[in-house]
Amino acid sequence: MDTNTLVMALWLPIAIVAIVQASFSLSISILTLLSGVSLANHRAKRGHSALMASYIAGSMVVTLALVVGLAWMFKVTGWSDNNFVFLVLISTLMTAGFAVLLFYYRYDPKGTRLWLPRRFAERLYAATKRASSVDRSFLLGGMAVLLEIVFIAFPMMIAAYIASSMSGSSYYLAIIVYAVIAATPQIALAIAYSRGYKVSAIQRWREQNKRFLQITAGILMITLSIYLLTYVA
Template identity: 40%
Template sequence: MNTYTLESMLTVLLLGVAVAVVHMMFQLGVSVLTLLSGHSLGAHKAHLRLLHLNASYIIGVYTTIVLVTLGLLTLTNVIGLSDHVLWLLTTVVAAVVGCAVCLVYYRRGKGTVLWLPRSIAEYLSKRAKKTKHGVEAAALGGMTVIAELPFLIAPLLIVSLLLKTESQQYQLGALLAYAFLVVIPLLVVTTLIGAGHRLSTIQRWREDNKSFLQYSGGLGLIVIALYLTVFRIVGVSL
């Protein structure tokens, strides 16, 4: 059994927050939310109806993040590998994904077109256009998380291992808090739309800051991977 001190708990908390901040930098969820909002505004849906669809979408994203992380947590418990090996594999995944984010997360050129295969991007766009009910919006949120798993797998693996090795008695609460943190950008966008801000203004901000978001996410994962290498794998203690 692990013996927890205030210092060790604070370290784990800060690491979890750092992973959540990196997770926030991934933009597919925001992209699909703006698509959903744009199609709804174009169809002249009532303002409250638009906010209902956006809220349902966020619930879908939130729920899927929780379920995927629980699935990874279950996998780490039944796979039969030691925590040391699991941390080693997770660190490699985080470093590889971090490099990939820096290199290929956005397609070249203007705009905020992401790395997605064209068929998946077209499918999500089509579903956003056809979404008219809350259940459909929630399903769209879930599909968005699944579509971005090639990148989200890194932070979610780290979180699942933190839950397994460091916060077993607080697993559910910690996971729900993490999922809330990572949907904050979606809540901010929905709040801005509800306050009357134009989608074009939000999109312009995303275009102006896409390099910052891209490299913050990629380099953030690499830094976290280095930290895990030193303090979880090599075993150096502060």
């Protein structure tokens, strides 16, 4: 494959599905609340940064484990060269894109909220409030990825499928690139919070732009599936 084909058929789709995962809100919401809770508990700057870092590490480890697991499954079953499997994955990505546009946020009189069942969201709120140690925040980071698996699974499967067709260092690089891009907003926010940015200022921006983020994620998923259908499959 020449460089141009490599970029257009492999690296660009991986980067885009990683951006899709990065645009989902739950991990960011938990990180924002965790930062607020940590500062409210008189945590020193170093402890606050450790909490943020362990949260991101948890999120990245689970993302890596899931992508590696899926890629391994594609390789072992021989699906990594199967065009029909790729078409099925692309169509599920497109369906998930519409699902994100329609269901990712619910609109009720109390305001716009994530798709999570309310009782579940309350438990998550309580768990975040209790996450005062690095191990708990690590688990919380991993849990945040697993909780959004309903939406994240589809971009993740595309990344795993593409990565499974690679070999050697490109395979590892593709998976690491995916995990790093997916965690980029969390890393940026953790640095911002640690440097003294106000939690409420960032939360306000997110509140005002949540519709934009939802539409971006949904449209990216649909556009990518059309692109993959046209140029790659």
